[in-house]
Amino acid sequence: MAREAGVSTATVSRALAAPASVSEELRRRVLETVERLGYTPNAAARNLRGGRSQMILVVVPRRANPPFFAEVLRGIDTVLSAAGYSVIMGNLDQEGAKERHVVEMMAAGHIDGAIILSGKVPVSGERSMLDTGLPMVSICAAAEGTHAILTDEGETIVEAARHLVGLGHRDLFYVAGPDGNANERIRWAALQQLFAELALGDVRVRRTEGNFQFSGGVTAAEAFLALAERPTGVVCCNDEMAIGFMKTVQAAGVRVPADVSVVGFDGIEFADFCEPTLTTVCQPRYELGATGARLMLDLIKKPGPSAPTTTLLANEFKVRDSTAPPRQPRPGEAPAKAAPGDAKPALVPLTIS
Amino acid sequence: MAREAGVSTATVSRALAAPASVSEELRRRVLETVERLGYTPNAAARNLRGGRSQMILVVVPRRANPPFFAEVLRGIDTVLSAAGYSVIMGNLDQEGAKERHVVEMMAAGHIDGAIILSGKVPVSGERSMLDTGLPMVSICAAAEGTHAILTDEGETIVEAARHLVGLGHRDLFYVAGPDGNANERIRWAALQQLFAELALGDVRVRRTEGNFQFSGGVTAAEAFLALAERPTGVVCCNDEMAIGFMKTVQAAGVRVPADVSVVGFDGIEFADFCEPTLTTVCQPRYELGATGARLMLDLIKKPGPSAPTTTLLANEFKVRDSTAPPRQPRPGEAPAKAAPGDAKPALVPLTIS
DNA sequence: CTGTTAGCGCTTTCAA
DNA sequence: TTGAAAGCGCTAACAG
Numbered sequence: 001m002a003r004e005a006g007v008s009t010a011t012v013s014r015a016l017a018a019p020a021s022v023s024e025e026l027r028r029r030v031l032e033t034v035e036r037l038g039y040t041p042n043a044a045a046r047n048l049r050g051g052r053s054q055m056i057l058v059v060v061p062r063r064a065n066p067p068f069f070a071e072v073l074r075g076i077d078t079v080l081s082a083a084g085y086s087v088i089m090g091n092l093d094q095e096g097a098k099e100r101h102v103v104e105m106m107a108a109g110h111i112d113g114a115i116i117l118s119g120k121v122p123v124s125g126e127r128s129m130l131d132t133g134l135p136m137v138s139i140c141a142a143a144e145g146t147h148a149i150l151t152d153e154g155e156t157i158v159e160a161a162r163h164l165v166g167l168g169h170r171d172l173f174y175v176a177g178p179d180g181n182a183n184e185r186i187r188w189a190a191l192q193q194l195f196a197e198l199a200l201g202d203v204r205v206r207r208t209e210g211n212f213q214f215s216g217g218v219t220a221a222e223a224f225l226a227l228a229e230r231p232t233g234v235v236c237c238n239d240e241m242a243i244g245f246m247k248t249v250q251a252a253g254v255r256v257p258a259d260v261s262v263v264g265f266d267g268i269e270f271a272d273f274c275e276p277t278l279t280t281v282c283q284p285r286y287e288l289g290a291t292g293a294r295l296m297l298d299l300i301k302k303p304g305p306s307a308p309t310t311t312l313l314a315n316e317f318k319v320r321d322s323t324a325p326p327r328q329p330r331p332g333e334a335p336a337k338a339a340p341g342d343a344k345p346a347l348v349p350l351t352i353s
Numbered sequence: 354m355a356r357e358a359g360v361s362t363a364t365v366s367r368a369l370a371a372p373a374s375v376s377e378e379l380r381r382r383v384l385e386t387v388e389r390l391g392y393t394p395n396a397a398a399r400n401l402r403g404g405r406s407q408m409i410l411v412v413v414p415r416r417a418n419p420p421f422f423a424e425v426l427r428g429i430d431t432v433l434s435a436a437g438y439s440v441i442m443g444n445l446d447q448e449g450a451k452e453r454h455v456v457e458m459m460a461a462g463h464i465d466g467a468i469i470l471s472g473k474v475p476v477s478g479e480r481s482m483l484d485t486g487l488p489m490v491s492i493c494a495a496a497e498g499t500h501a502i503l504t505d506e507g508e509t510i511v512e513a514a515r516h517l518v519g520l521g522h523r524d525l526f527y528v529a530g531p532d533g534n535a536n537e538r539i540r541w542a543a544l545q546q547l548f549a550e551l552a553l554g555d556v557r558v559r560r561t562e563g564n565f566q567f568s569g570g571v572t573a574a575e576a577f578l579a580l581a582e583r584p585t586g587v588v589c590c591n592d593e594m595a596i597g598f599m600k601t602v603q604a605a606g607v608r609v610p611a612d613v614s615v616v617g618f619d620g621i622e623f624a625d626f627c628e629p630t631l632t633t634v635c636q637p638r639y640e641l642g643a644t645g646a647r648l649m650l651d652l653i654k655k656p657g658p659s660a661p662t663t664t665l666l667a668n669e670f671k672v673r674d675s676t677a678p679p680r681q682p683r684p685g686e687a688p689a690k691a692a693p694g695d696a697k698p699a700l701v702p703l704t705i706s
Numbered sequence: 707c708t709g710t711t712a713g714c715g716c717t718t719t720c721a722a
Numbered sequence: 723t724t725g726a727a728a729g730c731g732c733t734a735a736c737a738g
Contacts, residue, residue, distance in 0.1 A: 038479070043461035044463070081450070089442055091430050361725050
């Protein structure tokens with residue numbers, strides 16, 4: 001290739017990388033030859049020489065909800081692409097084989113940095129991704145030792161719950177995320193604090209666990225339907241479960257919001273097209289990804305260890321059609337409220353089934 | 354590293370790659386040292402030397418619907434990961450900058466093969482991905498010159514339309530995909546053929562174009578609502594548009610399926626949780642991805658050019674609650690059917706607005 | 707401003 | 723069975 005243009009390989013390299021350092025004459029000749037031969041520098045050689053690969057690993061949790069994560073990924077990809085980086089997908093699988101794989105890629109120098117959406121730094125045996133010293137950013141859920149981009153999820157789920165209480169609901173149902181999930185922990189802790197602050201004896205809360213999928217909402221709805229005294233307000237830890245819940249209770253003749261109010265969390269697009277439209281907390285999904293990617297680029301620019309930082313983005317609570325004041329009990333019907341005698345044991349976070 | 358174990362670098366390489374060719378004694382010593390030092394071979398050097406990178410590029414169309422594509426991607430990733438390959442995301446953006454980028458990656462030897470979900474081989478100026486001679490597989494939509502994994506989408510959308518006709522619908526509405534989209538072309542062509550075969554003068558079809566998003570369904574519904582004589586059966590080119598359509602006409606007081614029947618295409622999960630549940634054609638999304646990935650691995654195994662092949666997977670038409678026989682016109686109401694005088698101009702594929 | 711050269715870390719002949 | 727050495731394609735340091 002260099003021979004073809006009648007120059008040295010170094011000149012070719014310079015003409016491509018630092019056009020200013022080459023004479024007008026040669027530069028033109030090189031570029032013309034490059035064009036004519038359709039030459040593209042070999043990435044592996046460049047990577048080997050320069051120690052960087054222009055690839056960012058994105059670690060996605062095992063059963064990531066596409067409607068939520070796809071938009072975060074779009075934010076990441078848009079920003080990284082514009083800077084000339086490519087994204088390698090690291091979907092974690094069940095057996096942990098993939099987890100080992102991504103740690104190895106990282107150690108093999110195949111990657112310039114990692115963005116973690118799974119809430120924890122991948123580990124393989126003794127080795128952690130952190131050992132590589134490469135820049136790492138976590139999004140949506142803080143992974144220890146990394147820079148985190150988070151939302152005010154605790155505050156906003158409390159806002160959603162307050163919305164229900166404000167409408168007059170006193171008997172609540174919380175459809176939780178999977179046990180141990182970082183977001184679930186934060187949201188439940190925030191809710192517990194809210195309930196502790198509310199006038200004791202006034203609000204009752206029951207809780208069941210879900211899987212963040214539609215099916216989790218279905219299961220929660222079945223538990224709900226089986227209750228003798230049904231709660232009138234339901235807080236779901238994400239929109240899929242809220243929608244699965246609504247669909248299932250409706251099939252059993254329970255009206256939303258007339259008989260039960262439901263709020264979700266995430267603000268996926270489907271929340272505007274289910275029946276009824278879902279009152280929910282909208283997370284800035286694209287911006288979460290874009291912000292994380294920008295931080296990654298910064299970290300790559302100025303290398304060296306830096307103390308983990310936290311960036312907080314704001315969610316937005318949106319009231320739609322799935323919430324309303326509780327129905328007044330008709331004469332002869334059991335009241336939704338707990339009987340006066342039950343007033344003392346206010347906070348009753350039973351785990352159902 | 355080799356010095357540490359007291360052997361040559363060649364021995365280390367052999368111990369890792371071909372354990373059989375190294376004496377028991379040395380092998381153990383090498384492996385132990387590898388473990389102790391946490392050594393991982395440098396990927397770039399290996400790639401440079403071997404000419405392969407263990408990376409597969411997946412080209413995703415610009416506005417890919419997450420509920421559909423995420424599952425295809427999962428199929429791809431699962432199969433490729435198990436074989437030790439990683440996936441690089443090539444989301445195409447608006448300006449075509451990304452298209453150039455992916456072509457360059459391919460030419461730069463950064464990639465061992467490409468899976469194309471966008472229906473066309475990316476091109477940058479004069480250069481096409483095909484020029485690299487690397488294995489290429491297209492999924493969901495055939496890209497010229499590649500091995501394609503497709504479904505019987507024409508047959509199954511016809512099945513969906515026949516379902517409506519079989520229920521008694523004679524005035525149909527087709528909500529198309531974006532103009533020029535490969536899937537849209539195939540489906541519309543199949544529908545046109547069906548209508549040509551049906552007794553002429555009996556079925557009327559009008560058509561409007563959509564964008565494969567919820568918003569496309571909303572727009573189509575507005576066009577529908579504006580019609581003086583509303584069709585009674587609606588075929589949508591994908592589920593998102595069908596759901597957007599249903600929600601919008603319902604808001605205007607049109608009942609589904611009592612006043613209008615709706616069928617979708619794809620079989621995304623939402624189709625089971627919208628109101629009413631959506632009659633639709635379910636595509637084997639995971640299997641599409643997995644099959645394509647397996648073919649890719651085969652192609653990599655036995656290199657050299659091969660004549661493009663086509664693999665067809667079967668869709669499944671599922672009847673749910675969004676379709677029913679057309680309502681009998683009440684006395685004094687205009688019939689849904691075209692008046693007898695209109696019988697001759699049977700197929701009326703008007704494009705609406 | 708341009709050419710020569712060394713070497714990134716690995717695998718793979720080729721000899722021993 | 724093992725070691726020595728060449729070289730994958732590039733870029734950066736050094737001469738000229």
